[in-house]
Amino acid sequence: MSAxxxxxxxxxxxxxxxxxxxxxxxxxxxxxxxxDLGISREQAATAFxxxxxxxxxxxxxxxEAVAWAVDPDAAAxxxxxxxxxxIRREQAQLDRLLHDFDLLRNRFLRARGxxxxxxxxIPSLEEVRAALNxxxxxxxxxxxxxxPGGNRQPEALEEAMARDHALLSxxxxxxxxxxxxxxxNGPSQVYVARAAELGAEYRTxxxxxxxxxxxxxxxxxxxxLCDDGNGAVAIRxxxxxxxxxxxxxxVWAHATPFHPAAPEHLGEVAKExxxxxxxxxAAGLKDETIARRVGMSxxxxxxxxxxxxxxxxxxxxxxxxxxxxxxxxCWGLDDAAGLPEPQGPCAHDMVLRLxxx
Numbered sequence: 001m002s003a004x005x006x007x008x009x010x011x012x013x014x015x016x017x018x019x020x021x022x023x024x025x026x027x028x029x030x031x032x033x034x035x036d037l038g039i040s041r042e043q044a045a046t047a048f049x050x051x052x053x054x055x056x057x058x059x060x061x062x063x064e065a066v067a068w069a070v071d072p073d074a075a076a077x078x079x080x081x082x083x084x085x086x087i088r089r090e091q092a093q094l095d096r097l098l099h100d101f102d103l104l105r106n107r108f109l110r111a112r113g114x115x116x117x118x119x120x121x122i123p124s125l126e127e128v129r130a131a132l133n134x135x136x137x138x139x140x141x142x143x144x145x146x147x148p149g150g151n152r153q154p155e156a157l158e159e160a161m162a163r164d165h166a167l168l169s170x171x172x173x174x175x176x177x178x179x180x181x182x183x184x185n186g187p188s189q190v191y192v193a194r195a196a197e198l199g200a201e202y203r204t205x206x207x208x209x210x211x212x213x214x215x216x217x218x219x220x221x222x223x224x225l226c227d228d229g230n231g232a233v234a235i236r237x238x239x240x241x242x243x244x245x246x247x248x249x250x251v252w253a254h255a256t257p258f259h260p261a262a263p264e265h266l267g268e269v270a271k272e273x274x275x276x277x278x279x280x281x282a283a284g285l286k287d288e289t290i291a292r293r294v295g296m297s298x299x300x301x302x303x304x305x306x307x308x309x310x311x312x313x314x315x316x317x318x319x320x321x322x323x324x325x326x327x328x329x330c331w332g333l334d335d336a337a338g339l340p341e342p343q344g345p346c347a348h349d350m351v352l353r354l355x356x357x
Contacts, residue, residue, distance in 0.1 A: 010050075011047075011050060011051075011054070012047070012050075014039055014043050014044070014046070015047035015050045017037050017039075017047075018033055018044060018047040018048060019056060019057065019069055021036060021037060022067055022069050023068075023069035026067065026068050027066065027067060028048070028059055028066065028067035030045055054075060054079060055070060055078055056069060056072055057069055058070055118235070118237035118240075119235060119237065120233065120234040120236075121225060121231065122225070122232045122233070122234060123225070123230075123231045124230060128230070128231065128232045131234060132163075132213065135213075135220055135222075136163050136166070136167055136215070137166075138215075139167060139172050139215045140172065141172060141216045141217065142173040142175070142216060143167060143173075143174050143213065143214070144174075144213075144214045144245070144248050144252075145174075145175070145176040145177070145212065145213045146176075146211060146212045146213075146248060146251060147178050147182075147211060148178075148179055148209075148211055148292065149178075149179060149181075149182070157187050157188070157191040160191070161191060161194060161195065164195050164200060165195075165198060168198040168199050173199075173201075174199070174200040174201065175200075175201045175202075175203075175252060176200065176201070176203075177204065177205060177208065177248070177255050178202065178203075178204045178205075178208075179204060179208055180204045180205065180206050180256075180294075181273065181294065183204060183258065196258075202257070203255030203256055203257050204255060204256055205251060205255045206275075206276040206294065207276050207293050208251070208293070209293070210223065210224060211223070211224050212244060212247075212248065214241060214244060217241075217245060218238045218241045218242045218245060219236070219238075219241065220236055220241065221234070221241045221245075222234055273294055273296075274304065276293070276294055277290060277294060277304050277305065277308070278308060280293060280294075281305060281308060281320060287301055287305060305320070308320060
């Protein structure tokens with residue numbers, strides 16, 4: 001097989017026009033062809049080389065001025081045969097690999113006990129993805145998800161879109177809760193809009209405690225592996241999964257529908273996020289914990305905290321926590337369930353920064 005098999009000279013408009021000219025004139029007079037077609041001599045020469053390499057034009061070996069156009073179907077057989085043979089070999093290898101992996105998968109599931117294994121630790125990210133894809137393929141009724149964090153990578157969203165499309169096309173109901181900050185993430189906005197058109201439902205909250213995915217009500221749940229962002233725990237014990245599902249329903253009931261990024265909607269969620277940061281700061285939580293709870297980058301969260309410290313006149317984060325704690329009444333934080341706008345001298349004008357900035 002020649003080295004240029006995978007570097008085919010794809011035709012442009014000049015080559016196609018020149019092919020027609022040679023078909024009509026049976027000549028290899030590139031100067032005349034260039035004049036007739038209104039192109040340069042160099043463009044005609046480049047197009048001619050491409051046609052010859054594709055074997056759709058042949059030159060008379062005894063008279064180089066004579067050339068003729070070849071039936072494209074006949075030329076296609078000659079030029080594509082090596083590629084077809086390569087594809088067949090690669091497909092045979094792929095089929096063999098998939099067969100071998102299927103045998104190993106069956107052995108793996110038998111050793112795990114499949115559905116009888118109520119708790120399974122999945123240590124690596126690759127294995128977690130494989131388990132999620134398997135669970136999604138077996139899902140028949142509903143998938144619910146809590147996804148903390150405001151920023152999601154486009155690559156991850158594209159992978160999720162393919163999986164979600166397959167679920168939704170089977171009539172599986174999909175509901176997802178994000179952090180409010182996801183409303184400010186461009187890729188997330190596009191993803192939600194695309195999936196919502198297919199029937200998926202999305203809401204957001206200002207505070208999420210962790211990631212969770214549940215398939216088919218009480219059948220299977222995934223939660224993160226403690227102290228390992230790449231691992232997960234698969235739970236099949238019906239009572240535990242049912243409890244986690246009730247937690248999701250509680251969060252869903254208090255969440256806000258994911259509307260388009262209109263100013264009035266963003267203003268409301270911005271206020272909720274700001275108020276949540278104040279509440280968590282007053283509770284004495286670390287910056288890292290606050291960032292995780294509100295779904296922001298650590299740097300963005302610290303800028304919010306710096307704004308709060310400036311408004312309070314605090315010189316340290318510790319002092320700010322004390323001052324906020326003493327100012328709960330004027331911040332409207334007496335009721336832990338609600339966070340109205342601050343009142344009196346501590347009213348502020350903070351603006352929510354774009355997450356991840």
